[in-house]
Amino acid sequence: MRLRALIRKEFHQYRRDRRMVAMTIIAPVLQLILLGYAANLDVKDLPVAICDQDFSTQSARLVAEIEHSGYFIISARPHRSDDLIPLLDRGTAQLAIHIPHGFEHDLRSGEAVVQIIIDGSDSNSAGIGAGYLSGIVSQHGARARAEQLRRAGGLTPRLPRMELRPRVLYNPTLESVFYMAPAVMGLVLLVITAQLTALSIVREREAGTLEQVMVTPIRPWELMLGKLIPYGIVGSLDLCIVLAVLLFWFKVPLQGSFPLLLLSAFLFLLTCLGIGLLLSTVSRTQQQAQMTMFLVIFPSIIISGFMYPIANMPHWMQPLTYAIPLRYFLIIIRSVMLKGSGIAELWPDVLALLCFGIALVGAGAALFRKRLE
Numbered sequence: 001m002r003l004r005a006l007i008r009k010e011f012h013q014y015r016r017d018r019r020m021v022a023m024t025i026i027a028p029v030l031q032l033i034l035l036g037y038a039a040n041l042d043v044k045d046l047p048v049a050i051c052d053q054d055f056s057t058q059s060a061r062l063v064a065e066i067e068h069s070g071y072f073i074i075s076a077r078p079h080r081s082d083d084l085i086p087l088l089d090r091g092t093a094q095l096a097i098h099i100p101h102g103f104e105h106d107l108r109s110g111e112a113v114v115q116i117i118i119d120g121s122d123s124n125s126a127g128i129g130a131g132y133l134s135g136i137v138s139q140h141g142a143r144a145r146a147e148q149l150r151r152a153g154g155l156t157p158r159l160p161r162m163e164l165r166p167r168v169l170y171n172p173t174l175e176s177v178f179y180m181a182p183a184v185m186g187l188v189l190l191v192i193t194a195q196l197t198a199l200s201i202v203r204e205r206e207a208g209t210l211e212q213v214m215v216t217p218i219r220p221w222e223l224m225l226g227k228l229i230p231y232g233i234v235g236s237l238d239l240c241i242v243l244a245v246l247l248f249w250f251k252v253p254l255q256g257s258f259p260l261l262l263l264s265a266f267l268f269l270l271t272c273l274g275i276g277l278l279l280s281t282v283s284r285t286q287q288q289a290q291m292t293m294f295l296v297i298f299p300s301i302i303i304s305g306f307m308y309p310i311a312n313m314p315h316w317m318q319p320l321t322y323a324i325p326l327r328y329f330l331i332i333i334r335s336v337m338l339k340g341s342g343i344a345e346l347w348p349d350v351l352a353l354l355c356f357g358i359a360l361v362g363a364g365a366a367l368f369r370k371r372l373e
Contacts (some may be wrong), residue, residue, distance in 0.1 A: 006226025010200075024196065028188045028238045032245050035184040037177070043128040047075035049084055049093035056104035062140050066097070071132045088119045095119065095129050107144050170338045181250045182333045183306050185242045186326050189265070190272050191297060193235035197276025198289045201227055206285060224368050228273050235269045255340030264332040267353040271325045274360025281367040300326040325356045
């Protein structure tokens with residue numbers, strides 16, 4: 001009866017705080033939509049400057065192939081090659097191409113050279129764009145050479161060739177949103193659930209109402225559960241909302257087991273509740289709780305595999321990622337949704353989440369009880 005009264009009281013207090021209700025219901029959806037579209041690693045419409053000094057049929061064809069590839073937008077067409085680097089300096093273009101005089105003549109002899117100048121300040125876009133450009137130029141050269149041989153012999157030459165046929169698994173269209181949106185779900189659950197739990201306890205301590213509850217016959221474990229259960233229910237509601245946005249708004253495929261996905265999500269929610277409980281015991285004010293929460297969120301974004309692959313990190317840093325609970329949840333949700341992996345492949349990560357949840361809630365409960373006593 002005491003626990004039920006505490007839970008009812010917590011929900012009444014939650015409902016009266018309109019800002020908290022808005023942060024719980026509206027903020028996760030907004031964060032997921034904004035981050036899902038903003039955290040997009042696809043490279044499209046890169047501005048490129050082209051200096052064509054050959055003015056030949058072949059150079060015009062090459063420029064047209066670049067323009068209609070779907071990856072580039074021609075932002076400038078200077079007549080002098082010296083004008084290309086200033087365009088990169090001003091940000092008018094991210095890549096520049098110089099087609100020298102005599103390009104068509106050199107192409108017939110098989111020794112044509114095209115210079116690509118790259119703005120390396122954005123290494124991701126520059127590297128991918130340079131790869132696209134190199135492929136377009138290589139294909140253009142191969143087609144031009146084949147046409148020349150066909151005209152010279154009168155027949156289509158039977159040239160030896162090697163054909164590469166790539167096969168993309170799990171994400172055939174290479175949509176980066178399918179990779180990033182599930183990760184945003186984990187980050188949203190971490191921010192909302194842990195922050196709500198921490199702020200609710202700290203705010204009540206600031207207002208002095210926590211001491212009023214402590215003088216009642218309520219036991220410490222009942223008070224702790226009375227705080228955790230309501231926000232666990234709120235976190236579960238957020239989970240359902242965010243998952244619906246993933247499946248029906250972003251159209252992220254669910255290839256694997258839905259119960260396994262829910263199980264891992266609830267284990268991660270348990271971990272987030274434990275983090276919030278710990279934060280509430282080490283913070284005296286809401287500002288301290290928010291700053292401490294930042295110290296949890298920042299490493300979770302950087303070294304959990306949220307945006308940057310763990311394999312690309314320095315070897316001395318990679319062991320640190322095992323201390324980040326979000327790492328395991330990201331592996332599970334991406335594998336279940338995109339690869340269709342089951343418990344046979346993911347049981348180490350599920351077990352790690354379970355251990356984190358029990359350890360964090362246990363540590364938070366011990367500190368919370370000690371603080372009350």
